[in-house]
Amino acid sequence: MKLPLSHPRYSSLKQRHALVDGVKKGITAPSGLIAFGRGEAFDYLIGEKTTSEARKAEQAAAALLLLAHSPVISVNGNTAVLCPKEIVSLARETNSKIEVNLFYDSPARRKKTVQLFKQKFKTKILGEKPDKKIPALASARSHVCANGIFSANVVLVPLEDGDRTQALRRMKKKVIAIDLNPLSRTSQTANVSIVDNVVRALPNIAFFARKLKRKNKKQLVRILSSFDNKKNLKQAEKNMRRRL
Numbered sequence: 001m002k003l004p005l006s007h008p009r010y011s012s013l014k015q016r017h018a019l020v021d022g023v024k025k026g027i028t029a030p031s032g033l034i035a036f037g038r039g040e041a042f043d044y045l046i047g048e049k050t051t052s053e054a055r056k057a058e059q060a061a062a063a064l065l066l067l068a069h070s071p072v073i074s075v076n077g078n079t080a081v082l083c084p085k086e087i088v089s090l091a092r093e094t095n096s097k098i099e100v101n102l103f104y105d106s107p108a109r110r111k112k113t114v115q116l117f118k119q120k121f122k123t124k125i126l127g128e129k130p131d132k133k134i135p136a137l138a139s140a141r142s143h144v145c146a147n148g149i150f151s152a153n154v155v156l157v158p159l160e161d162g163d164r165t166q167a168l169r170r171m172k173k174k175v176i177a178i179d180l181n182p183l184s185r186t187s188q189t190a191n192v193s194i195v196d197n198v199v200r201a202l203p204n205i206a207f208f209a210r211k212l213k214r215k216n217k218k219q220l221v222r223i224l225s226s227f228d229n230k231k232n233l234k235q236a237e238k239n240m241r242r243r244l
């Protein structure tokens with residue numbers, strides 16, 4: 001179906017269609033559609049725009065990725081079809097690895113997702129054959145690569161499901177979350193919580209990374225330490241309540 005560009009909800013409809021197509025291709029999990037619907041409701045409450053709190057968190061995320069010695073961007077079935085190009089450019093901008101990591105894991109879905117990135121962007125991507133396990137994590141998200149998420153010191157997790165963020169924090173890793181729900185366990189547990197739609201958040205982080213690359217380490221540390229995640233998250237929640 002061709003979407004009219006003039007439709008007021010064009011962007012949201014385009015994202016829905018990409019996800020439906022992703023399910024047909026066996027990349028997106030059927031539950032990914034439900035997860036997206038929840039995200040859309042929160043996005044509506046922030047006016048479907050990047051808020052000033054999200055922008056602050058995106059800048060802090062860029063600083064953290066640039067300071068990291070082994071950053072990894074985790075990819076699931078939703079992000080793979082919603083914003084593959086943006087994932088690749090952020091990875092290039094911040095020297096991050098990309099790793100496929102699925103909640104509804106299967107070798108076939110992993111393979112298809114890896115192929116999507118390899119064929120479309122000729123990029124290296126981990127996750128097809130995980131060889132390590134995140135300790136004390138019951139879900140299939142525990143299956144990771146030794147030279148990827150397992151040994152990373154910073155992990156960017158868009159659209160997560162709580163448990164893994166806590167498990168990664170227990171492993172002393174820094175976690176950047178992109179989650180439209182400020183109340184989710186993921187948002188509440190991450191070091192940097194970005195309450196924004198992943199399709200806006202990733203290009204914004206890449207924009208800040210390009211800008212901040214000119215700064216030295218001390219300046220990046222200053223940007224990061226002046227960011228208060230708890231306070232920022234509380235403000236994001238307050239703003240949503242005000243709009244109700």
Ligand code: PTJ
Nearest residue numbers: 032035036039076077102103104159161179180181197198
């Ligand atoms: O591909 P898989 O197998 O790894 O599965 C991926 C999903 C998303 C199905 C899985 O991780 C899941 O079930 O996630 P949850 O527990 O539903 O959590 C998803 C969170 O992401 C929710 O808090 C949503 O509000 C939020 N969310 C949904 N769409 C977006 C979003 N946040 C940012 N941008 C979005 N587009």
